Amino acid sequence: MSATPVLALRGVSKRFGAVQALTDVELEIHPGEVVALVGDNGAGKSTLVKTIAGVSPADEGTIEWEGRPVRVARPHDAQELGIATVYQDLALCDNLDVVGNLFLGGELFKRGVLDEVEMERRARELLSTLSIRIPSVRIPVASLSGGQRQTVAIARSLLGEPKVVVLDEPTAALGVEQTAQVLDLVERLRERGLGVILISHNMAEVREVSDRVAVLRLGRNNGTFTVADTTQEEIVSAITGATDNVVTRREARTTEVNQ
Amino acid sequence: MSTGTPAEPRETQHEEPRTDAGTAASGAATATVDPRLLVRQEGFKGYLTDLGRRLRTGELGSVPVIVGLIVIALVFQLQDSAFLSANNLNDLFVQSAGTGLIAVGIVFVLILGEIDLSVGSVSGMSAAVFAVLSVNQGMNEVLALILAVLTGMAAGAVHGFFFARIGVPAFVVTLAGLLGWNGLMLQILGASGTINLDDDGVVAQLTNHYFADKAAAMGLATVCVLAFLGFSLLDARRRKAADVPSRPLSEIVLRTVVLAVPAYAAAFVFNSYKGLPLAVVIFVGFVVVGDFVLRRTGYGRKVFAVGGSSEAASRAGINVSLIRISVYSIAGTMAAIGGLFLASQINAANQSSGAGSLLMNCIAAAVIGGTSLFGGRGKTWSALLGALVIQSINSGMALLGTGSAVRDMITGAVLLAAVVIDSVSRRTQKTAGRA
Numbered sequence: 046m047s048a049t050p051v052l053a054l055r056g057v058s059k060r061f062g063a064v065q066a067l068t069d070v071e072l073e074i075h076p077g078e079v080v081a082l083v084g085d086n087g088a089g090k091s092t093l094v095k096t097i098a099g100v101s102p103a104d105e106g107t108i109e110w111e112g113r114p115v116r117v118a119r120p121h122d123a124q125e126l127g128i129a130t131v132y133q134d135l136a137l138c139d140n141l142d143v144v145g146n147l148f149l150g151g152e153l154f155k156r157g158v159l160d161e162v163e164m165e166r167r168a169r170e171l172l173s174t175l176s177i178r179i180p181s182v183r184i185p186v187a188s189l190s191g192g193q194r195q196t197v198a199i200a201r202s203l204l205g206e207p208k209v210v211v212l213d214e215p216t217a218a219l220g221v222e223q224t225a226q227v228l229d230l231v232e233r234l235r236e237r238g239l240g241v242i243l244i245s246h247n248m249a250e251v252r253e254v255s256d257r258v259a260v261l262r263l264g265r266n267n268g269t270f271t272v273a274d275t276t277q278e279e280i281v282s283a284i285t286g287a288t289d290n291v292v293t294r295r296e297a298r299t300t301e302v303n304q
Numbered sequence: 305m306s307t308g309t310p311a312e313p314r315e316t317q318h319e320e321p322r323t324d325a326g327t328a329a330s331g332a333a334t335a336t337v338d339p340r341l342l343v344r345q346e347g348f349k350g351y352l353t354d355l356g357r358r359l360r361t362g363e364l365g366s367v368p369v370i371v372g373l374i375v376i377a378l379v380f381q382l383q384d385s386a387f388l389s390a391n392n393l394n395d396l397f398v399q400s401a402g403t404g405l406i407a408v409g410i411v412f413v414l415i416l417g418e419i420d421l422s423v424g425s426v427s428g429m430s431a432a433v434f435a436v437l438s439v440n441q442g443m444n445e446v447l448a449l450i451l452a453v454l455t456g457m458a459a460g461a462v463h464g465f466f467f468a469r470i471g472v473p474a475f476v477v478t479l480a481g482l483l484g485w486n487g488l489m490l491q492i493l494g495a496s497g498t499i500n501l502d503d504d505g506v507v508a509q510l511t512n513h514y515f516a517d518k519a520a521a522m523g524l525a526t527v528c529v530l531a532f533l534g535f536s537l538l539d540a541r542r543r544k545a546a547d548v549p550s551r552p553l554s555e556i557v558l559r560t561v562v563l564a565v566p567a568y569a570a571a572f573v574f575n576s577y578k579g580l581p582l583a584v585v586i587f588v589g590f591v592v593v594g595d596f597v598l599r600r601t602g603y604g605r606k607v608f609a610v611g612g613s614s615e616a617a618s619r620a621g622i623n624v625s626l627i628r629i630s631v632y633s634i635a636g637t638m639a640a641i642g643g644l645f646l647a648s649q650i651n652a653a654n655q656s657s658g659a660g661s662l663l664m665n666c667i668a669a670a671v672i673g674g675t676s677l678f679g680g681r682g683k684t685w686s687a688l689l690g691a692l693v694i695q696s697i698n699s700g701m702a703l704l705g706t707g708s709a710v711r712d713m714i715t716g717a718v719l720l721a722a723v724v725i726d727s728v729s730r731r732t733q734k735t736a737g738r739a
Contacts, residue, residue: 138612152605
């Protein structure tokens with residue numbers, strides 16, 4: 046793991062009207078590292094993802110890319126830097142085949158005509174380097190399973206050669222076997238030296254694939270843990286804010302009221 | 305998961321053995337295949353089994369409409385032997401051109417998952433614009449024709465603008481168009497209500513000109529078949545070179561024969577009457593160009609993407625509004641061109657141009673031909689096949705002397721059957737979703 050994080054958030058705050066969604070959030074992602082972003086509903090995970098993706102820029106704080114402060118004001122800025130975001134609701138076209146979806150918006154042309162052969166070749170190459178199993182690259186995405194669709198959506202984000210991939214609950218709607226497929230893919234992304242931000246509710250899968258866990262609680266950092274030397278209980282109590290200390294519980298409650 | 309039989313790499317993704325050190329680049333020699341994957345066998349047998357699987361899982365394509373056409377032809381032929389005469393078949397083809405051209409535009413709109421109810425009125429209006437400009441104002445016919453087509457394009461762009469930018473449902477916008485453009489047509493036709501066109505003019509020739517030379521029909525059929533064969537072979541060679549699945553030679557030959565039989569049959573029929581009709585050349589030309597645009601260009605891919613999921617399309621950087629406006633412009637343009645063909649058939653523009661069952665026939669033609677009402681799926685060829693079905697029913701009923709009452713009921717039943725097939729095949733495709 047290199048010393049400089051590929052992506053770092055420093056003191057990021059975001060306010061929606063009367064709601065302080067994020068307060069002084071810090072986050073670092075190194076190349077070849079999977080960072081799980083966990084937290085209860087409303088903890089600010091999705092807001093943080095939107096900040097990183099440039100969908101809703103932060104009010105305060107800086108984003109550093111490979112050590113340099115950068116501006117991420119639009120989705121285009123994030124893509125330009127090399128941040129690919131795969132949203133929960135997939136964003137695939139059901140009627141197009143796998144090749145069509147992978148290259149949607151970035152089709153290859155030959156003499157002004159779609160170069161289906163080259164697109165199909167590259168699609169097969171990409172899918173096979175990621176060991177993604179799809180019945181055929183020429184069937185409509187509608188006939189794929191949820192897990193296969195999710196892997197196609199992730200593979201699609203990799204065509205732009207990103208350095209950081211943000212996965213927003215990639216396994217939320219998937220069965221056991223399909224979840225395993227997606228987690229395998231996450232590990233392969235790490236092997237390729239990509240930084241991965243994985244948002245998940247599932248502690249077991251967080252512990253399975255991630256190197257570090259960043260906990261958000263009520264829009265603030267509530268600890269970053271190295272998975273190898275942390276118990277599940279520690280992470281869960283950081284998420285829920287439940288500790289064995291009455292004082293901290295009371296403190297949490299008062300900060301909640303103050304917001 | 306890694307159990308399975310070694311098989312040809314065709315139509316499969318390689319599954320690397322899952323070892324900790326298993327990097328993606330390891331050899332394909334040890335590749336095993338998930339038994340659930342669709343492994344297509346090499347050669348002609350593989351083509352047949354694949355075809356059978358596709359039919360079973362609901363990818364019916366043009367099969368129902370072709371079966372329907374054959375059934376219709378047989379039924380009418382048994383009732384009246386004049387149905388399959390060269391004369392009748394020729395008229396049937398020529399008269400389907402107007403409806404079919406409008407239906408080509410409808411196919412584009414249906415792929416978007418929308419509807420255009422205004423095409424009948426737009427076709428009547430453009431015919432009226434042409435008649436007024438060329439006959440009443442004495443304008444050059446070609447110029448008047450171009451202006452008439454541009455009128456249709458503009459009308460379509462107006463629909464597209466209100467739908468895409470203002471957010472009015474397409475159904476309502478085009479319903480307003482249905483009324484509004486019809487009113488405008490009546491307005492510009494003026495008091496007389498009927499303007500007769502020049503018998504030897506450009507528009508009159510659209511459906512009345514024939515290439516009498518027998519070489520024309522045969523030559524065109526040959527060019528089409530050879531072009532199809534050539535492009536198929538070229539494509540197969542490129543695919544082989546790129547190591548992606550390609551059609552086997554036997555399949556290419558079969559497909560070419562399937563194309564060649566109707567092409568030469570049509571050429572023979574035309575030659576035994578007056579020769580190759582100009583209307584058919586233009587109609588098929590638009591169908592082929594439309595098919596090329598939809599399947600081979602970036603624009604067509606965007607149209608399908610917006611029809612599949614406008615959300616996904618806009619996230620992929622596609623300008624959804626622009627695509628919608630352009631598709632409605634195409635529908636308006638095709639409506640105008642079709643309107644000129646319909647005017648050519650009666651050699652006049654009158655108050656009933658574009659009225660009556662024309663709109664429903666055009667939409668029915670696209671749907672009967674196999675374009676999905678649910679958006680995201682369709683081909684311009686369905687406009688051709690569907691228009692032939694509708695015109696066959698019209699023509700057969702006219703031969704039998706039954707009135708329009710029975711004809712409309714039968715056309716309605718055929719449309720319903722087409723929509724049922726579409727819905728059922730969609731459901732079958734979903735349940736056959738392989739996972």
